[in-house]
Amino acid sequence: MTESNPRPQAENPDEGEVFEFPQDGGNVGPIVIANEFADVVVRKISTRNGMRLELWSPRRGTSVRFDAVALDVLSYQEPEFITELLARTPGA
Numbered sequence: 001m002t003e004s005n006p007r008p009q010a011e012n013p014d015e016g017e018v019f020e021f022p023q024d025g026g027n028v029g030p031i032v033i034a035n036e037f038a039d040v041v042v043r044k045i046s047t048r049n050g051m052r053l054e055l056w057s058p059r060r061g062t063s064v065r066f067d068a069v070a071l072d073v074l075s076y077q078e079p080e081f082i083t084e085l086l087a088r089t090p091g092a
Contacts (some may be wrong), residue, residue, distance in 0.1 A: 030042065030043040031043070038057065038059065039057070039058060039059060040055055040056065040057055041055075041056045042054070042055055042056075043056075046064070047065070049067075049068070050067060050068075052065040052066060052067055053065065053071060054066075060090065062090075068078070069076070
């Protein structure tokens with residue numbers, strides 16, 4: 001049986017894993033990612049300039065919004081770049 005409206009897919013080139021994009025646009029609600037060092041609330045929001053991914057740190061009371069271009073840039077950064085960010089002191 002062939003689907004008349006197949007789900008769009010993307011393949012992770014490193015892992016070969018196939019991701020299916022959500023039919024509803026992924027608007028189910030916020031995602032909380034936490035461990036003993038930090039907790040972050042991630043949500044997709046609509047702004048007058050388009051869709052953004054918002055990251056909010058309840059412990060720090062700070063947030064940032066990224067558009068698709070900014071997220072794409074993050075996807076090809078070397079791990080050392082993230083290590084450098086982690087070494088920075090917030091607010092300094």
